[in-house]
Amino acid sequence: MNTILHKADTRGDANHGWLHSKHTFSFANYHNPERMNFGVLRVLNDDTVSESKGFGTHPHRDMEIISIPLEGDLKHEDNMGNKAIIKSGDVQVMSAGTGIMHSEYNNSPDEPVKFLQIWVIPNKQNVTPRYDQITLDTADRKNKLQQVLSPNADDAGVWIHQNAWFNMTNLDKDKAVSYNLNDSKNNGVYAFILKGDATINGQELNQRDGLGIWDVETLDIKADSDTEILLMEVPMAM
Numbered sequence: 001m002n003t004i005l006h007k008a009d010t011r012g013d014a015n016h017g018w019l020h021s022k023h024t025f026s027f028a029n030y031h032n033p034e035r036m037n038f039g040v041l042r043v044l045n046d047d048t049v050s051e052s053k054g055f056g057t058h059p060h061r062d063m064e065i066i067s068i069p070l071e072g073d074l075k076h077e078d079n080m081g082n083k084a085i086i087k088s089g090d091v092q093v094m095s096a097g098t099g100i101m102h103s104e105y106n107n108s109p110d111e112p113v114k115f116l117q118i119w120v121i122p123n124k125q126n127v128t129p130r131y132d133q134i135t136l137d138t139a140d141r142k143n144k145l146q147q148v149l150s151p152n153a154d155d156a157g158v159w160i161h162q163n164a165w166f167n168m169t170n171l172d173k174d175k176a177v178s179y180n181l182n183d184s185k186n187n188g189v190y191a192f193i194l195k196g197d198a199t200i201n202g203q204e205l206n207q208r209d210g211l212g213i214w215d216v217e218t219l220d221i222k223a224d225s226d227t228e229i230l231l232m233e234v235p236m237a238m
Helices: none
Strands: 002-006 012-015 019-023 041-049 054-060 064-071 073-078 083-087 090-095 100-106 113-120 130-135 146-150 165-171 176-180 187-195 198-200 203-205 210-214 218-223 227-235
Touching: 041 100, 041 187, 054 073, 064 073, 064 083, 073 113, 083 090, 090 146, 113 227, 165 176, 165 218, 187 218, 218 227
Parallel strands: none
Antiparallel strands: 002 210, 012 019, 019 041, 041 113, 054 100, 064 090, 064 113, 073 083, 073 100, 090 130, 146 165, 165 227, 176 218, 187 210, 187 227, 198 203, 198 218
Protein backbone atom coordinates (compact mmCIF):
# COMPACT_ATOMS: atom_id res chain seq x y z
CA MET A 1 0.00 0.00 0.00
CA ASN A 2 1.23 3.47 -0.94
CA THR A 3 -0.28 6.68 0.39
CA ILE A 4 0.05 10.43 0.06
CA LEU A 5 -1.45 12.78 2.65
CA HIS A 6 -2.59 16.32 1.87
CA LYS A 7 -3.61 18.14 5.04
CA ALA A 8 -6.32 20.76 4.63
CA ASP A 9 -4.05 23.66 5.56
CA THR A 10 -1.43 22.73 2.93
CA ARG A 11 -3.77 23.41 0.00
CA GLY A 12 -3.35 26.35 -2.32
CA ASP A 13 -5.39 29.37 -1.27
CA ALA A 14 -6.92 31.88 -3.68
CA ASN A 15 -9.16 34.64 -2.33
CA HIS A 16 -10.58 36.90 -5.03
CA GLY A 17 -13.17 38.51 -2.78
CA TRP A 18 -16.20 37.10 -4.59
CA LEU A 19 -14.48 33.69 -4.85
CA HIS A 20 -12.52 31.85 -2.16
CA SER A 21 -10.98 28.67 -3.53
CA LYS A 22 -8.83 25.99 -1.93
CA HIS A 23 -6.77 24.01 -4.46
CA THR A 24 -5.68 20.47 -3.60
CA PHE A 25 -3.71 20.35 -6.86
CA SER A 26 -1.95 23.03 -8.90
CA PHE A 27 -4.45 25.38 -10.49
CA ALA A 28 -4.36 28.90 -11.94
CA ASN A 29 -1.85 30.96 -9.90
CA TYR A 30 -1.18 28.12 -7.46
CA HIS A 31 1.63 25.96 -8.79
CA ASN A 32 3.29 23.21 -6.79
CA PRO A 33 5.28 20.67 -8.85
CA GLU A 34 4.65 18.06 -6.15
CA ARG A 35 0.89 18.66 -6.26
CA MET A 36 0.01 18.37 -9.95
CA ASN A 37 -2.45 15.46 -9.82
CA PHE A 38 -3.36 12.10 -8.36
CA GLY A 39 -3.32 9.81 -11.37
CA VAL A 40 -5.91 11.21 -13.79
CA LEU A 41 -7.49 13.31 -11.01
CA ARG A 42 -6.19 16.70 -12.12
CA VAL A 43 -8.23 19.30 -10.20
CA LEU A 44 -9.97 19.30 -6.83
CA ASN A 45 -11.13 22.81 -6.03
CA ASP A 46 -13.11 23.61 -2.89
CA ASP A 47 -14.95 26.79 -3.92
CA THR A 48 -17.06 29.36 -2.07
CA VAL A 49 -18.79 31.93 -4.29
CA SER A 50 -20.38 35.10 -2.88
CA GLU A 51 -24.00 36.10 -3.33
CA SER A 52 -25.04 36.55 -6.99
CA LYS A 53 -21.40 36.31 -8.13
CA GLY A 54 -19.78 33.72 -10.34
CA PHE A 55 -17.69 32.63 -13.29
CA GLY A 56 -18.52 34.35 -16.57
CA THR A 57 -18.65 32.43 -19.83
CA HIS A 58 -15.35 30.61 -20.39
CA PRO A 59 -14.11 27.63 -22.46
CA HIS A 60 -13.01 24.07 -21.66
CA ARG A 61 -11.96 21.14 -23.83
CA ASP A 62 -10.83 17.52 -23.45
CA MET A 63 -11.64 17.29 -19.75
CA GLU A 64 -14.31 15.57 -17.65
CA ILE A 65 -15.65 18.24 -15.29
CA ILE A 66 -17.68 17.27 -12.24
CA SER A 67 -19.42 19.75 -9.92
CA ILE A 68 -20.78 18.69 -6.54
CA PRO A 69 -22.66 21.43 -4.62
CA LEU A 70 -22.24 21.25 -0.84
CA GLU A 71 -24.32 24.27 0.26
CA GLY A 72 -26.54 26.60 -1.72
CA ASP A 73 -27.56 26.67 -5.39
CA LEU A 74 -25.39 27.05 -8.47
CA LYS A 75 -26.76 28.39 -11.76
CA HIS A 76 -25.33 26.88 -14.95
CA GLU A 77 -25.61 27.93 -18.61
CA ASP A 78 -23.67 26.63 -21.63
CA ASN A 79 -23.46 26.93 -25.40
CA MET A 80 -25.22 23.58 -25.80
CA GLY A 81 -28.42 25.26 -24.64
CA ASN A 82 -28.43 23.89 -21.11
CA LYS A 83 -29.77 26.11 -18.31
CA ALA A 84 -29.94 24.51 -14.90
CA ILE A 85 -29.77 24.98 -11.14
CA ILE A 86 -27.69 22.47 -9.23
CA LYS A 87 -27.94 22.19 -5.47
CA SER A 88 -26.79 20.05 -2.56
CA GLY A 89 -27.58 16.42 -3.38
CA ASP A 90 -27.01 16.98 -7.12
CA VAL A 91 -24.05 15.94 -9.23
CA GLN A 92 -23.28 17.67 -12.53
CA VAL A 93 -20.94 16.40 -15.23
CA MET A 94 -19.66 17.86 -18.48
CA SER A 95 -17.54 16.09 -21.07
CA ALA A 96 -15.80 19.10 -22.60
CA GLY A 97 -14.43 17.10 -25.55
CA THR A 98 -14.04 19.22 -28.69
CA GLY A 99 -14.94 22.34 -26.72
CA ILE A 100 -17.66 23.93 -24.60
CA MET A 101 -18.43 27.39 -23.26
CA HIS A 102 -20.22 27.73 -19.94
CA SER A 103 -20.86 30.01 -16.97
CA GLU A 104 -21.54 29.32 -13.29
CA TYR A 105 -23.12 31.73 -10.84
CA ASN A 106 -24.38 31.68 -7.29
CA ASN A 107 -28.15 31.64 -7.74
CA SER A 108 -28.80 33.25 -4.34
CA PRO A 109 -28.80 37.02 -3.66
CA ASP A 110 -28.15 36.58 0.06
CA GLU A 111 -26.22 33.34 0.72
CA PRO A 112 -22.89 31.97 -0.53
CA VAL A 113 -22.69 28.74 -2.51
CA LYS A 114 -20.09 26.10 -1.74
CA PHE A 115 -19.20 23.41 -4.24
CA LEU A 116 -16.44 21.07 -5.38
CA GLN A 117 -15.10 21.46 -8.90
CA ILE A 118 -13.31 18.29 -10.02
CA TRP A 119 -11.45 17.68 -13.27
CA VAL A 120 -10.62 14.18 -14.49
CA ILE A 121 -8.41 13.65 -17.55
CA PRO A 122 -10.46 11.56 -20.01
CA ASN A 123 -9.42 8.36 -21.76
CA LYS A 124 -10.82 9.68 -25.06
CA GLN A 125 -9.98 12.95 -26.80
CA ASN A 126 -12.19 15.09 -29.03
CA VAL A 127 -15.48 13.53 -27.95
CA THR A 128 -18.79 15.24 -28.62
CA PRO A 129 -19.44 17.66 -25.73
CA ARG A 130 -22.03 16.39 -23.25
CA TYR A 131 -23.92 17.69 -20.21
CA ASP A 132 -25.78 15.77 -17.52
CA GLN A 133 -26.95 16.22 -13.95
CA ILE A 134 -28.77 14.03 -11.47
CA THR A 135 -30.40 14.45 -8.07
CA LEU A 136 -29.41 11.81 -5.56
CA ASP A 137 -31.22 10.65 -2.45
CA THR A 138 -28.64 11.46 0.23
CA ALA A 139 -30.40 9.05 2.61
CA ASP A 140 -28.89 6.29 0.48
CA ARG A 141 -25.40 7.19 1.74
CA LYS A 142 -26.28 7.07 5.46
CA ASN A 143 -23.74 4.70 7.03
CA LYS A 144 -23.08 3.12 3.64
CA LEU A 145 -21.50 3.95 0.30
CA GLN A 146 -23.51 5.61 -2.46
CA GLN A 147 -22.05 5.47 -5.96
CA VAL A 148 -22.35 8.85 -7.69
CA LEU A 149 -20.15 8.36 -10.78
CA SER A 150 -18.83 5.52 -12.92
CA PRO A 151 -17.62 4.75 -16.46
CA ASN A 152 -20.97 3.22 -17.36
CA ALA A 153 -24.04 5.13 -18.57
CA ASP A 154 -26.33 2.37 -17.28
CA ASP A 155 -24.76 2.31 -13.80
CA ALA A 156 -25.68 4.33 -10.71
CA GLY A 157 -24.88 8.04 -10.83
CA VAL A 158 -23.45 10.06 -13.70
CA TRP A 159 -20.83 8.68 -16.11
CA ILE A 160 -17.59 9.97 -17.60
CA HIS A 161 -15.07 8.96 -20.27
CA GLN A 162 -12.69 7.34 -17.79
CA ASN A 163 -12.29 4.15 -15.76
CA ALA A 164 -13.31 5.98 -12.58
CA TRP A 165 -15.83 5.53 -9.77
CA PHE A 166 -16.89 8.10 -7.16
CA ASN A 167 -18.72 7.22 -3.96
CA MET A 168 -20.01 9.32 -1.07
CA THR A 169 -20.88 8.35 2.48
CA ASN A 170 -22.29 10.00 5.59
CA LEU A 171 -21.15 8.04 8.63
CA ASP A 172 -22.28 8.39 12.22
CA LYS A 173 -19.53 8.38 14.82
CA ASP A 174 -17.95 4.91 15.28
CA LYS A 175 -19.65 3.51 12.19
CA ALA A 176 -17.44 1.80 9.58
CA VAL A 177 -17.59 0.81 5.92
CA SER A 178 -15.22 -0.90 3.53
CA TYR A 179 -14.59 0.13 -0.07
CA ASN A 180 -13.38 -2.50 -2.53
CA LEU A 181 -11.66 -1.05 -5.58
CA ASN A 182 -13.24 -1.84 -8.94
CA ASP A 183 -9.79 -2.04 -10.59
CA SER A 184 -7.16 -2.44 -7.89
CA LYS A 185 -4.46 -3.30 -10.45
CA ASN A 186 -4.61 0.04 -12.23
CA ASN A 187 -6.48 2.41 -9.93
CA GLY A 188 -5.99 4.26 -6.70
CA VAL A 189 -8.45 6.13 -4.49
CA TYR A 190 -8.34 9.74 -3.38
CA ALA A 191 -10.40 10.20 -0.21
CA PHE A 192 -11.56 13.73 0.66
CA ILE A 193 -13.07 14.40 4.09
CA LEU A 194 -15.94 16.83 3.60
CA LYS A 195 -16.90 17.01 7.28
CA GLY A 196 -15.75 15.52 10.54
CA ASP A 197 -12.96 13.06 11.24
CA ALA A 198 -12.21 9.55 10.02
CA THR A 199 -9.52 6.89 9.96
CA ILE A 200 -8.81 5.22 6.62
CA ASN A 201 -6.46 2.23 6.55
CA GLY A 202 -4.90 3.44 9.79
CA GLN A 203 -4.45 7.09 8.76
CA GLU A 204 -6.29 9.65 10.90
CA LEU A 205 -7.93 12.40 8.85
CA ASN A 206 -9.74 15.62 9.65
CA GLN A 207 -12.12 17.91 7.81
CA ARG A 208 -10.96 18.81 4.27
CA ASP A 209 -7.90 16.52 4.47
CA GLY A 210 -7.15 14.43 1.40
CA LEU A 211 -5.56 10.97 1.30
CA GLY A 212 -4.42 9.20 -1.85
CA ILE A 213 -4.05 5.40 -1.63
CA TRP A 214 -2.86 2.97 -4.29
CA ASP A 215 -1.50 -0.57 -4.58
CA VAL A 216 -4.34 -1.70 -2.35
CA GLU A 217 -7.56 -3.66 -2.85
CA THR A 218 -9.70 -2.42 0.05
CA LEU A 219 -10.16 0.74 2.10
CA ASP A 220 -11.33 0.32 5.69
CA ILE A 221 -13.07 3.51 6.78
CA LYS A 222 -14.07 4.32 10.37
CA ALA A 223 -15.83 7.50 11.48
CA ASP A 224 -14.11 9.16 14.47
CA SER A 225 -16.96 11.69 14.56
CA ASP A 226 -20.01 12.21 12.39
CA THR A 227 -18.35 12.49 9.00
CA GLU A 228 -18.99 12.95 5.26
CA ILE A 229 -16.49 11.54 2.77
CA LEU A 230 -16.01 11.57 -0.99
CA LEU A 231 -14.05 8.66 -2.49
CA MET A 232 -12.64 9.07 -6.00
CA GLU A 233 -11.24 5.90 -7.58
CA VAL A 234 -9.19 6.80 -10.66
CA PRO A 235 -6.51 5.27 -12.89
CA MET A 236 -3.00 6.03 -11.67
CA ALA A 237 -1.46 6.12 -15.16
CA MET A 238 -2.02 9.29 -17.16
